[in-house]
Amino acid sequence: MGGLESVFFDSEILIVAGAGGVGKTTIAAALGIAAAESGTNKVLVLTVDPAKRLADALGLVGLSSHANRVDPIQLNQAIGHEVPGELYVAMLDAKSSWDELIKRHAPDAITRDKILSNPIYKNISSRFVQSHDYIAMESLYELYISNAYDLIVIDTPPSRHAIDFLDAPVKMADFFSSKLLKWLTLPARNRLLMGAFKPFYQIADKILGAQFLSDVADFFLLFQSMYDGFIVRARSVSKILESPSTQFVVVSSPEAAPMQEAEFFISAINQRHLNLAQMVVNRTLPDYFRDPGSIFVAHKLQDNFEQIAKDFLVKGKKLKYISETDLPPGRLEALVERVFLEISGSFLNFSEVALQEAAEISKLAVDEEMITLIPHLNFDISDLNSLGKVAVHLCSSQSPFTI
Amino acid sequence: MSDSLDRSIGLLDRSLVFITGKGGVGKSSVTAALGLIASRAGKKTLICEVDAKGDVARLFDSEPADFDPIEIRDNLYLMSMDTEAALREYLRIFLRLSMVSKLGPLAKTFDFVANAAPGVQEVLVVGKLCYEVKESNYDLILVDASSTGHIVSQLASPKGISELVKLGMVKDQIKWMEEILYEPSVTSVIVVATPAETPVNEALELASKIDSDTDVHLGALVVNKVMPELFSKAEEEFFSSLRDEKSLAVFAKAVSGDVTSLLNGSAAALEMRRTAEPHIERILEVSDKIHVALLPLMFGIGSGLRLVRDLAEALSAEWDDLLWVD
Numbered sequence: 001m002g003g004l005e006s007v008f009f010d011s012e013i014l015i016v017a018g019a020g021g022v023g024k025t026t027i028a029a030a031l032g033i034a035a036a037e038s039g040t041n042k043v044l045v046l047t048v049d050p051a052k053r054l055a056d057a058l059g060l061v062g063l064s065s066h067a068n069r070v071d072p073i074q075l076n077q078a079i080g081h082e083v084p085g086e087l088y089v090a091m092l093d094a095k096s097s098w099d100e101l102i103k104r105h106a107p108d109a110i111t112r113d114k115i116l117s118n119p120i121y122k123n124i125s126s127r128f129v130q131s132h133d134y135i136a137m138e139s140l141y142e143l144y145i146s147n148a149y150d151l152i153v154i155d156t157p158p159s160r161h162a163i164d165f166l167d168a169p170v171k172m173a174d175f176f177s178s179k180l181l182k183w184l185t186l187p188a189r190n191r192l193l194m195g196a197f198k199p200f201y202q203i204a205d206k207i208l209g210a211q212f213l214s215d216v217a218d219f220f221l222l223f224q225s226m227y228d229g230f231i232v233r234a235r236s237v238s239k240i241l242e243s244p245s246t247q248f249v250v251v252s253s254p255e256a257a258p259m260q261e262a263e264f265f266i267s268a269i270n271q272r273h274l275n276l277a278q279m280v281v282n283r284t285l286p287d288y289f290r291d292p293g294s295i296f297v298a299h300k301l302q303d304n305f306e307q308i309a310k311d312f313l314v315k316g317k318k319l320k321y322i323s324e325t326d327l328p329p330g331r332l333e334a335l336v337e338r339v340f341l342e343i344s345g346s347f348l349n350f351s352e353v354a355l356q357e358a359a360e361i362s363k364l365a366v367d368e369e370m371i372t373l374i375p376h377l378n379f380d381i382s383d384l385n386s387l388g389k390v391a392v393h394l395c396s397s398q399s400p401f402t403i
Numbered sequence: 404m405s406d407s408l409d410r411s412i413g414l415l416d417r418s419l420v421f422i423t424g425k426g427g428v429g430k431s432s433v434t435a436a437l438g439l440i441a442s443r444a445g446k447k448t449l450i451c452e453v454d455a456k457g458d459v460a461r462l463f464d465s466e467p468a469d470f471d472p473i474e475i476r477d478n479l480y481l482m483s484m485d486t487e488a489a490l491r492e493y494l495r496i497f498l499r500l501s502m503v504s505k506l507g508p509l510a511k512t513f514d515f516v517a518n519a520a521p522g523v524q525e526v527l528v529v530g531k532l533c534y535e536v537k538e539s540n541y542d543l544i545l546v547d548a549s550s551t552g553h554i555v556s557q558l559a560s561p562k563g564i565s566e567l568v569k570l571g572m573v574k575d576q577i578k579w580m581e582e583i584l585y586e587p588s589v590t591s592v593i594v595v596a597t598p599a600e601t602p603v604n605e606a607l608e609l610a611s612k613i614d615s616d617t618d619v620h621l622g623a624l625v626v627n628k629v630m631p632e633l634f635s636k637a638e639e640e641f642f643s644s645l646r647d648e649k650s651l652a653v654f655a656k657a658v659s660g661d662v663t664s665l666l667n668g669s670a671a672a673l674e675m676r677r678t679a680e681p682h683i684e685r686i687l688e689v690s691d692k693i694h695v696a697l698l699p700l701m702f703g704i705g706s707g708l709r710l711v712r713d714l715a716e717a718l719s720a721e722w723d724d725l726l727w728v729d
Contacts, residue, residue, distance in 0.1 A: 020426020020550055021602070052604060123563070206572055257458055258427060286671065288664040297660035311657040319653060321644035327637075339638050339645075346633055347668040349702035378674035380600050 004249075004372065004394050007277040008035040011247040013144060013240065014153045014277065017165075017265055018251035019258035023282040025050050026381050027251045027374070028155035029058060029089070030390035033075070035151050036085030037391065044088040044149040048136065048157045057383040058089045066090060067143075070384070078384035079391075088149070092157070097135045098125035100142075105229040111222055120219040132157045133168035134234075141237045166241065166268065173234035247277035254284050254357035259364070266366060279366045280394070281357075283376040289347070289354035298351070302344035309336040413727030414622050414694075415441045415543060417591050418536045419583065421558070421619075423548040423609065424595030425602045429627040431458035433595050433698070434547040436714035440726065442479035443715075446542040449480045449535065453528060453548050453557075457483070462711050480541070486524050489531040496534075497572065525553075525560035530576070533583040536590075548592075554609070558584065558592070558617040584619060591622030596686065598626055598679035603686060610693065623694040623725070625718075626686050630676040630700050633669060642669065696721040 007014070014035075016028040025047055032045035044067055050060065059068050067090040075083050099116060106112035115121050125135075136157050143152055156165050240246055248269055252262035262279065269276045288294055301308060313333060316322050325332055364371065374393045379386055414420065415437065422434045434450060438459075441448040449472055452459050457467040460483075465475040470488035472480040535544055548554050556563075561577045561584060568574055584590050592613055596606035606624060613621050634642055644650055646666055655662050686695055698717050701710050719726065 022427060253427065255427075257431075257456070261456075286667070288667060291664055293661065294664035294668075297658055297662060298665055300660060301658050301662075301665065308657045312654060315656055316650065316653040319644070319650050320647075321641060321650070335638060335641055339634065339642050342633050342638070343642070343665050343669045346672050347665045350668055350672070353702060376671075376675075378671065378678055380678060382600055 004031065004034060004278055005038045007247055008038050008040050008151060010245070011275075011277065012151060012245040013140065013243075014151065014247055014249055015140075015156060015241075016153065016249045016251060017156045019261040022251050022253045022258050023374075023381075024251050025054060025155045026387070026390060027249070027280055027282060027394070028153050029054065030387050030394055031153045031249065032087055032089070033079070033083075033384075033387055034391035034394050035153070036075075036083050036087040037079065038085075038395070040085045040151045042086045042088065042149045043151045043153065044090060044143065045153045045155070046090050046092060046140065046143065047155040048092045048132075050091065050155075054382055054387075055091065057387070060089055060091050074384060079388045090143075092136055092139055094132045094135050095125050097139050101135070101138060102226070105226040105233075107225050111225055115219070115222045118215075118219045118222065120215055133165035134172045136165060137168050137237045137241070138233070141233075141240055144240055166272070166274075169234040169237040169241070173231050173238075242272070242274060244275060247275045249278050249280060250276065251280045251282055254281050254360050256356075256360060259360045263364060266364070276366070276370065278372055279364060279370055280372045280374060281361055282374045284357055284361075284373045285350055285354040285376055289350045290358055294347070295351050298344045298347040301340055302348065305337055305340040305344065309333055309340055312336060312340075411728065412588050413725060414591065414593070414722070415444075415446065415726045416728060417543070417589055417622075418541075419532060419544045419546070419590040420622065421546045421548040421554065421590075421592045422595060423550065423554040423592060424625075425605045426550045428595045428597045428602050430550075430595050431456075431547050432462060432710055432714055433593070433625055433627060433718075434545050435459050435462040435711045436718050437593075438479055438545050439476075439711050439715045440719055441543050441545070442476060444727070445478065447478050447480075449482060449541040449544045451482050451484055451532060451544060451546045453484045453546060454550075459547055462707060464708060484528055484531070486527045489527040493527070493530065497576075523564070525557045526564050526577075526580075529557055529560055529584065530580055533580040536583050537579060554592075555612050555616055558613065558619045562617075581618075585617075587620035591620045593623045593625060594621070595625045595627055597628045598630075598682040598686075600682065603682045607685065607689070610689070621693060623696065623722075624686055624689070625696045625698060626683060627698045628700045629683065629697045630672065630679055632676060633672050639673070642666075646670070694722070694725055 014028075014031060016024050016031065018024050028047060029045055029050075032043050035043045045058070047055075047058075047060075050058070059070055067088045070087040070089060072083065072086070075087060102115050102121075103112055106115060136154070140152065140154050143149065250262050250265050250269075252258045259281075266276060266279065310333070313322065313336060322332070327335065361371065361373075372394060374390060377386070377389065381387060381390060420437070422430050422437070424430050431452075438448050438450045450459055452468070459481060460467045460475075463475045463479075463481070465481065466473070468475075468481040468483045470482060470485040470492075472482040475481045532544060532546060535541060549557060561580045565574060565577045565581075568577075594606045594609055594613075596602040603626075610621055610624065613619055633639075645654055651662065651666070654666075683697065689695070696718060698714060698721070701713050
């Protein structure tokens with residue numbers, strides 16, 4: 001046992017974070033499979049925006065935050081043996097999660113309906129990017145307190161920065177308790193009292209027009225009635241992020257830019273005293289590209305490809321291909337030369353990339369045993385079978401620097 | 404997707420070009436390469452980084468830029484979008500507001516505007532860019548835009564705002580913004596993908612969404628990091644024969660070294676190309692409606708000016724007649 005298996009038993013929530021395009025959703029789904037395989041009873045993977053084929057593979061239907069169990073027969077088939085745990089998947093639907101939240105917190109039916117039909121609310125709940133960060137954390141909390149799962153793996157929304165969602169609950173609380181809200185809602189309550197804020201209103205009026213401003217004020221006035229509920233809630237959400245049973249898995253591909261973001265994220269985790277479970281470097285090149293002996297041979301082949309091609313043709317006269325080819329000797333030699341040159345050139349190209357990757361990985365301020373490498377797999381990861389293969393890699397912790 | 408194969412105006416003859424795509428596909432390097440091409444051709448070019456990660460600055464080995472543009476090469480300027488600074492500039496220009504200070508901490512005002520009023524952040528970004536076009540401060544503005552998730556809401560933001568705001572100065576300003584943004588001879592979008600499942604899905608979805616949800620012209624699709632074809636068919640046949648035990652032994656003797664890893668390496672490269680192929684095909688399927696460019700995977704170059712130069716060369720070669728008409 002190694003890598004992540006112990007983490008599955010120690011935690012109730014795994015938050016998968018990282019830059020866009022590094023394979024977060026895939027890793028989250030594979031983590032779910034690995035957890036179910038290692039014996040965690042009920043595992044839920046909460047994903048944000050899975051690729052179509054991946055969603056199909058997991059049995060996610062339509063836009064629904066409802067959790068579906070992955071068909072155990074298919075799962076067992078894909079993995080090749082009996083998977084002891086139950087695997088569930090759900091997809092975050094920001095809009096309907098917001099609506100749920102409003103329904104929960106609204107003091108009465110009239111306020112609830114007014115908010116749900118307010119144009120500004122509609123806009124915020126469906127488009128507002130920061131609101132997705134918040135609602136992801138909120139949905140996580142809701143699922144967590146339902147106690148229906150032993151482990152929840154959540155794939156974080158694509159933020160401007162991977163870190164944004166960590167601050168979302170605090171920001172949301174700040175937002176609802178800010179003075180500005182009071183300013184904004186003031187004129188609706190008492191227009192005579194607003195002397196102090198007059199310059200602000202004059203400008204806002206001039207730019208945006210009075211109607212819009214009063215729409216906004218309306219919205220916030222309605223929202224204020226839910227203030228207390230929201231604040232309490234946002235604090236609870238913050239708290240579970242800090243709990244020792246909530247662990248973070250940071251994912252990156254081995255290129256400079258996402259690795260930089262991963263480093264930034266790891267330092268933020270440390271600063272906030274949150275728990276980093278594992279750093280996953282996804283799509284790394286195989287070790288052999290960094291093998292000095294092979295690099296040496298590749299250089300030799302590149303430098304002497306003409307001579308080596310000649311030798312090969314002499315020594316390999318009896319080889320099936322050479323004895324059976326219709327190519328005239330001159331063209332055969334040219335072909336062999338080209339192939340040898342390509343082989344060596346391609347190897348050296350990849351070697352250079354692999355060495356850069358290793359350098360990026362060694363820069364990480366994380367203990368080696370906390371780093372899991374997932375090799376670049378030569379297939380699309382879009383079904384349970386291929387996800388299962390990623391899961392195997394997640395659990396067979398390969399030390400990053402085995403040269 | 405409507406027909407975007409207009410050849411009467413080059414991609415870089417326009418004034419405002421957004422470059423977008425899923426995270427990790429190389430938007431910034433494509434933007435930087437286009438910037439290099441345009442500035443070398445004598446166009447005063449501004450690159451605007453919207454997500455402010457400083458990737459373009461890094462590619463040019465330059466200091467990270469602020470809201471105020473810096474000249475990073477001849478004819479090439481770089482700025483980083485900052486919605487708060489954009490708001491401050493807006494207030495200063497249109498309200499001649501030196502009295503901003505009287506408003507109390509601007510940050511709080513901004514909080515209100517950005518958080519409370521939907522689409523305001525987006526419209527500030529787009530507004531600033533359109534303003535630069537309107538003032539003709541540059542020949543060309545290249546936008547290293549938000550990733551696929553947010554770009555449509557940015558491009559559609561003037562529309563959204565004009566639905567929400569019925570009165571006021573903004574209403575009028577939206578009008579000239581729309582004239583710039585939705586004029587195909589002025590503004591265009593380039594969508595970047597890599598040849599893999601999700602990036603291609605997102606690129607194709609985005610392309611049709613830009614078409615249906617906005618009035619912005621879709622200029623081109625770029626497939627970045629395409630693994631080159633290693634062998635011709637005949638060569639591949641010979642390569643395959645090398646992998647049996649006898650051939651391997653002869654090859655190893657000829658090189659006098661172990662060649663197993665070398666052969667594995669080439670086999671892996673062939674597999675990568677094979678995995679990418681169907682996704683390249685899916686992009687090429689729309690090439691009768693939209694310009695498509697394939698850019699090769701740049702090996703071992705990592706980042707930096709060398710990558711930008713090589714990409715610029717590849718782009719110029721691929722789109723020789725598309726970048727400009729004159």
